[in-house]
Amino acid sequence: MEDAAILNDYDPQAYDRPSVTVDCALLGLLADRLHLLLVRRRDPPFAGCWALPGGFVAIDEPLDAAAGRVLAQKVGLTGLAVEQVHAFGAVERDPRMRIIAIAYRALLRPDELVAIPVDADHRLAAVDADGTPSIDGEAVDLAFDHADILRVTLAKLRAAIDEAAFALVPERFTLRELQAVHEAVLGHALNKPAFRRRMLDRGRMRATGDVEERRAFRPAELYIHIPKG
Amino acid sequence: MEDAAILNDYDPQAYDRPSVTVDCALLGLLADRLHLLLVRRRDPPFAGCWALPGGFVAIDEPLDAAAGRVLAQKVGLTGLAVEQVHAFGAVERDPRMRIIAIAYRALLRPDELVAIPVDADHRLAAVDADGTPSIDGEAVDLAFDHADILRVTLAKLRAAIDEAAFALVPERFTLRELQAVHEAVLGHALNKPAFRRRMLDRGRMRATGDVEERRAFRPAELYIHIPKG
DNA sequence: AAAATAGTGTCTTTCAGACAGTATACA
DNA sequence: TGTATACTGTCTGAAAGACACTATTTT
Numbered sequence: 001m002e003d004a005a006i007l008n009d010y011d012p013q014a015y016d017r018p019s020v021t022v023d024c025a026l027l028g029l030l031a032d033r034l035h036l037l038l039v040r041r042r043d044p045p046f047a048g049c050w051a052l053p054g055g056f057v058a059i060d061e062p063l064d065a066a067a068g069r070v071l072a073q074k075v076g077l078t079g080l081a082v083e084q085v086h087a088f089g090a091v092e093r094d095p096r097m098r099i100i101a102i103a104y105r106a107l108l109r110p111d112e113l114v115a116i117p118v119d120a121d122h123r124l125a126a127v128d129a130d131g132t133p134s135i136d137g138e139a140v141d142l143a144f145d146h147a148d149i150l151r152v153t154l155a156k157l158r159a160a161i162d163e164a165a166f167a168l169v170p171e172r173f174t175l176r177e178l179q180a181v182h183e184a185v186l187g188h189a190l191n192k193p194a195f196r197r198r199m200l201d202r203g204r205m206r207a208t209g210d211v212e213e214r215r216a217f218r219p220a221e222l223y224i225h226i227p228k229g
Numbered sequence: 230m231e232d233a234a235i236l237n238d239y240d241p242q243a244y245d246r247p248s249v250t251v252d253c254a255l256l257g258l259l260a261d262r263l264h265l266l267l268v269r270r271r272d273p274p275f276a277g278c279w280a281l282p283g284g285f286v287a288i289d290e291p292l293d294a295a296a297g298r299v300l301a302q303k304v305g306l307t308g309l310a311v312e313q314v315h316a317f318g319a320v321e322r323d324p325r326m327r328i329i330a331i332a333y334r335a336l337l338r339p340d341e342l343v344a345i346p347v348d349a350d351h352r353l354a355a356v357d358a359d360g361t362p363s364i365d366g367e368a369v370d371l372a373f374d375h376a377d378i379l380r381v382t383l384a385k386l387r388a389a390i391d392e393a394a395f396a397l398v399p400e401r402f403t404l405r406e407l408q409a410v411h412e413a414v415l416g417h418a419l420n421k422p423a424f425r426r427r428m429l430d431r432g433r434m435r436a437t438g439d440v441e442e443r444r445a446f447r448p449a450e451l452y453i454h455i456p457k458g
Numbered sequence: 459a460a461a462a463t464a465g466t467g468t469c470t471t472t473c474a475g476a477c478a479g480t481a482t483a484c485a
Numbered sequence: 486t487g488t489a490t491a492c493t494g495t496c497t498g499a500a501a502g503a504c505a506c507t508a509t510t511t512t
Contacts, residue, residue, distance in 0.1 A: 016288035017246040020329055059245035059327050063318030087316045087331050089292030098288050100249060102316050102329075176464080193466075194501045201500085211510095217462045218510040405491080422493075423474045430473090440483095446489045447483040 018089075018098040022067040023054035023146065024082065025105045025153045026075060028113035029168055033126050034184045035113065036133055036150065038140070039074060040121040045095050046143035050125070050135070052150070054101065067104035075116055080106045081167070085153045093145045103149045105157065107167035127154065129187030154185075161185050162202075166225040172208060174220035175199065204228075247318075247327040251296040252283035252375065253311070254334045254382045255304060257342035258397055262355050263413045264342065265362050265379065267369070268303060269350040274324050275372035279354070279364070281379070283330065296333035304345055309335045310396070314382045322374045332378045334386065336396035356383065358416030383414075390414050391431075395454040401437060403449035404428065433457075 026037040038050040053074040057066040067082040085103040093099065108116075118124060125133035125140060131151045132139050142150065157164055165181045179195050199205060205223045212219035255266040267279040282303040286295040296311040314332040322328065337345075347353060354362035354369060360380045361368050371379065386393055394410045408424050428434060434452045441448035 015285065017248050018286065018288060019246050020249065056244065057247065057318070057329075059247060060320055062320055063316060063329070084316060087292060087313060089286070089331070091289055091291055100286075100292070100331075102318070174464090191502050192464095193503085196465075197500080211464095215463085216511065218464050218508075220464055403491090420475050421491095422476085425492075427474080440491095444490085445484065447481075447491050449491055 016098075018100045020057045021054045021099055021101050022057060022063060022070055023052045023088075023101045023103050023149060024067055024071055024074075025052055025085070025103065025150060026071060026108060027105060027127075027153075027157070027168075028108035028124075029110060029181055029184055030113060030124060030126075032180050032184055035124040036127050037075065037116060038123055038125050038133065038135070038142070040123075041143055042121070049143040050123070050133070050140045051143035052103075052146045057102070063102055064104075067102075067106070071106055074122075077108075077112060077116075080108075082106045085149070085156055088145055088149060090145060101145075101149070103153060105153050107164060109168065109170055111170060158186055163204075163228070166204070172210070172222040172224055174212060174222060176220055178205075178223075245327075247329045249286045250283045250328055250330050251286060251292060251299055252281045252317075252330045252332050252378060253296055253300055253303075254281055254314070254332065254379060255300060255337060256334060256356075256382075256386070256397075257337035257353075258339060258410055258413055259342060259353060259355075261409050261413055264353040265356050266304065266345065267352055267354050267362065267364070267371070269352075270372055271350070278372040279352070279362070279369045280372035281332075281375045286331070292331055293333075296331075296335070300335055303351075306337075306341060306345075309337075311335045314378070314385055317374055317378060319374060330373075330378070332382060334382050336393060338397065338399055340399060387415055392433075392457070395433070401439070401451040401453055403441060403451060405449055407434075407452075 028035055037053065039053050041047055041049050041051050053070055055066065055070040055073070057063060061069070063084065064082055067084075068078075068080060071080050071082070072078045082104045083106075085105050087100060087102050089100045091098060093101065113124070116122070116124070123135050125135045127133050127150070131147075131154045133142065133150065134140065141147070161182055165178055165185070168181045168185075169177050175196055178199060179190060179192065182195070183190055204226050206226055208222045208224055210222045212222060257264055266282065268282050270276055270278050270280050282299055284295065284299040284302070286292060290298070292313065293311055296313075297307075297309060300309050300311070301307045311333045312335075314334055316329060316331050318329045320327060322330070342353070345351070345353070352364050354364045356362050356379070360376075360383045362371065362379065363369065370376070390411055394407055394414070397410045397414075398406050404425055407428065408419060408421065411424070412419055433455050435455055437451045437453055439451045441451065
């Protein structure tokens with residue numbers, strides 16, 4: 001076995017250090033479809049390509065804070081809850097230099113999502129069941145390894161959908177809206193009575209007593225999420 | 230082509246970069262209890278404390294490869310399958326400088342685990358149900374934020390136990406051994422017939438037709454894992 | 459009243475927990 | 486033959502899928 005002291009004698013200042021970025025998948029529902037905020041790159045590499053918003057981690061900044069700051073700067077929404085997804089560290093993932101990316105996700109309610117200013121360089125892309133993003137109905141190739149990042153993000157979101165779904169509906173939501181979120185994220189339809197029973201039995205939502213307004217037909221009851229703990 | 234001024238705004242060479250390490254939780258079962266390899270630190274900070282084996286990520290080295298190399302150097306086992314757990318980036322997690330740690334786990338079979346050379350500075354610590362490691366029956370405080378890393382690692386291992394358990398038993402194993410692994414990792418007992426049914430129905434293991442040898446009583450049938458895909 | 463969606467009752471299937479039973483090896 | 490463990494049969498209950506049914510609101 002190698003001398004354990006090597007770790008301690010190692011002076012990292014003497015060696016090249018990688019850059020570290022956070023790349024953020026900002027996700028929300030639009031017209032019952034999962035959407036993702038993309039920004040168009042202006043400079044090489046991948047100039048003109050669509051990419052996840054990202055930025056370098058400052059030397060005195062925690063990772064979660066860096067993800068929050070990037071989203072505040074790119075999207076103008078502060079105080080977003082972010083969740084770490086995975087660290088991506090392939091050597092050639094950025095052609096310029098070694099950059100390790102820590103991927104994050106943030107989930108937006110519909111009213112927050114529509115409030116995002118979109119322009120030629122900031123767009124919401126629909127994400128289909130296999131994780132391919134499309135803008136104006138056209139599949140787009142993402143810069144760097146961002147397609148990998150999106151695939152992993154979607155897979156983990158699906159695994160955590162029971163809790164995550166509450167962050168993707170309005171504060172007061174109907175069971176229909178909640179089910180639509182589950183179906184859009186999972187990519188397949190769900191059984192209505194079974195879904196309703198499971199959600200109500202789980203004790204993570206409470207009826208408000210109020211109902212939807214301005215519905216063409218019978219309005220549904222509004223519920224609120226009961227946060228964990 | 231490249232606008233130097235704009236690029237300069239994004240030139241990470243101009244900014245301080247963090248160091249990046251991989252820290253590895255090497256886990257296995259010993260006497261039906263989950264155990265963890267710890268190394269004792271010789272130098273400050275946390276001199277004398279027990280810690281997860283770790284090391285710096287080289288500038289031209291993928292993250293997974295760094296984790297594999299660290300384990301090869303510290304434990305002498307090459308070709309171990311490693312799985313990323315989480316990136317830890319609190320600013321003060323290392324008092325010397327900013328170091329971002331990418332945590333990994335590796336799972337060992339019992340025969341691999343007992344082959345690990347232990348000495349005064351390399352020990353296998355028992356891990357109890359709440360994630361506290363103990364050496365010689367005495368709970369130990371880990372260096373840095375390694376207690377956090379271990380807690381998160383254990384939580385994710387539990388969530389993935391159905392697949393992970395196969396990496397913690399011998400290549401040919403009995404249902405009793407597989408159940409013991411599940412129980413040790415989850416920290417609670419399981420129902421035997423239900424466990425047996427669930428494992429066999431899932432189609433991820435196959436009977437060999439052989440049975441254990443040298444058992445005091447009725448020997449159990451030996452199974453092998455059927456890898457995914 | 460018609461339309462359209464909200465919400466329920468209930469049958470069936472699946473699967474986990476419980477527990478007692480049978481099977482098989484060795485001393 | 487006794488004993489300890491391997492393995493199974495079967496009852497029960499919880500939860501999901503399927504599907505038809507009732508309920509409620511607006512036009």
